[in-house]
Amino acid sequence: MTKENENSVLLVGATGYLGSLVAAGLLCEGYRIVAPLRQSHTRQSFINKLKSDLAAEEVNAEIDFDRLTTISLPPVQEIPDLTAELHALGVNEIIHCAGSVDYFDTEKLKAVNIDLTNSLLTLGKQLQIKRFAYLSTAFSSGFIDGLVREILHQQQPKADPTEYTKSKREAEALVSNSGLPFLIIRPSIVIGDSRKGHYNGKPYGLYQLWAAFVKFLCGHSRNVFHFIAPSEKLHLIHQDAFKAGFIAACKQLPDNSIVHLTSRHETLPTFVELVQQWSAIWDVKEVHCYKDASEIPATGIDRRTKMWLDFTAVNTDIAAHPWQFQTAGLDQLRLAGLKFRDVTLDTVRVCQDHFIAHSQRAQALLKKDKDGLSAAAKSANSNIPKKIASGVS
Template sequence: MNVFVTGGTGFLGMDLVNRLVEEGHDVYVLVRSQKKADQLFNRLSQKEQEQVHIIEGDLGKEKLGLSVVNMKELTGTIDAVYHSAAYLSFDPNDRDALFEINVQGTKNLLALAEQMQVSKFIHVSTAYTLGDRKEGFEQLYPLDSNFVNAYEESKCHAEHAVMSYQDRFDVHIMRPAIIIGDSETGEADTNFGMYGVMRAVELLKKKMARSRDSLSDKKMKILVGLEDTTHIVPVDYITKLLVAGLTRAKKNHVYNLVNPSPPDNHLIMEAIKEGMDFQAIELIPYEDYSTLSLEELKLNEPLQVFKPYLNRTIYFHDDNTRDLLAKANEPSLEMDRPMLLRIVRGFRDRRKTLIKQ
């Protein structure tokens, strides 16, 4: 197939492009600059590069700002669109930018997809358009839901825009949970979710190593809902599902791409401690917030933005996703301690990997 991809130079997008190319598809990737395209090509072999076509454009513009030549080339050529580009921010000051990119950008792409005469539109959303609910369904949520932040709200509006096109081409909404590194290599290029916690631990380890205090003599407290579970999902598992959806997803359906057996936060934090080789952490529940020292309060402050995601147990229905896996003859995700350790160590050793490259 000829597939058009937005967000193809991002963390998830590059993995998606790689898998599409491996399966023999020709991929047209929207980029805003040649520098971004070079980053993508560096991950591909010479032969694979021949299957990737760079299209310069901008989601914020009508027809994405594509040239007349590009429009002529793409119209009647593209079979399916993957829309994975998005602006991710939890800062309330970014509300206007979030809606401009995530909502209006999606509408611009939908209009272009209709003009290109595509037959399928796969929208990569987020499992957290459910707002503050503790039960997630594979259906659209009301636009007036109580959202945790403007990012969630913008993605919910984008989902409604996508579904409004279901009479013009097949649409599929794919909702990944919290995406982390590759299940085998641990490789990742993201600073959100669990990586915010790992980054805090990494900085703490460096700080304590520089101080006169022995690492074994002092422990710092981190607030965690130890019994809560977190829907973290490896990037390669998500791309497997996205590509399976290209030929096997049911039209006009929503898919919750979540962890069928999400690990509890105690297991995640123990894996972080072991994988980062740093035991000078004491995990305490949020009810013990008052016991934190000023230094510990400062340590925990940047982690609070992730609290609604890393410290809230949510039950997600995923019947559509299970059906998709069965049709593709693919196993479901089984995340165990060794997988978590590989992912944590992938983060720990990321600079060594960059130096080797």
């Protein structure tokens, strides 16, 4: 990777959740970055975001923002026209963290995950870069049996959880077939910081579940709650682990590597355990967990709860698959000294507490409801729901 006084990294998607973690990590390590920004950002708003992310992490290092150059991102077909400008800025490496995680909007997925990637690869060839690093996802294989290996996916999956995973698999193929030296980094679902619980991303994954729960259900009866909650482990990583793992992979792994950034399987909580831990806050009398949508009883569930179960079905579909990831690359990085804190039920609790403490809606609900207030004051362990049922009650 390039260092100060040498050359620069073109970091695309630097304003996103994961891209800004990468940007902050690179700057802290002394790298020079060129970040193309879309119209909704300015150089100053981007720097402010980086500063506030670093403050949340309590990183006090002096960052020299002179090492950050921002330019306007042109329309996708004009990106290769940046060659001369980027050459003059010393760009000899591209890190591509832009992406769409929309599950179903195939046009948007094509525009961002395929067309943008193709255009950046053309630019990379014209610049004769040393390496093209691509931020993919651990779930890009789609639903396949057995171990997901750290190679380009060879087989067509039985099915894809969403159009999104398919588009990421296609983008990986474009990168690896481009002829450029490459690195593909595949994180699992990223959640908040393992130490403080703060989370800088959009409300996806667990955060979507928590936010939706508070919005749709909490003003109503707390007697009985229903969840689709598979008994499989949920593949989560903390954002601090993502950042450390991503930077270490860029610095240490050889060209043409593919690496999974995932927590150790044995430490991960199951979805059922996460539901149990979450329900404990709300003093729920009864929690019903279904392995999948087919287990939901046809009668006895109100319309509101049905909407809730429909809304969460896609994520729980992904969670129900018994994912197993090869982690040879990460094991190698850990052996070389990488501190990568695995997700456990307790570390999710840290993120959950942070979410509750910063959700006005959750706070209002807990305040309003005396039971909720007293429940919040109790420890999770002493407040396990009276009954956790599995399957049809």
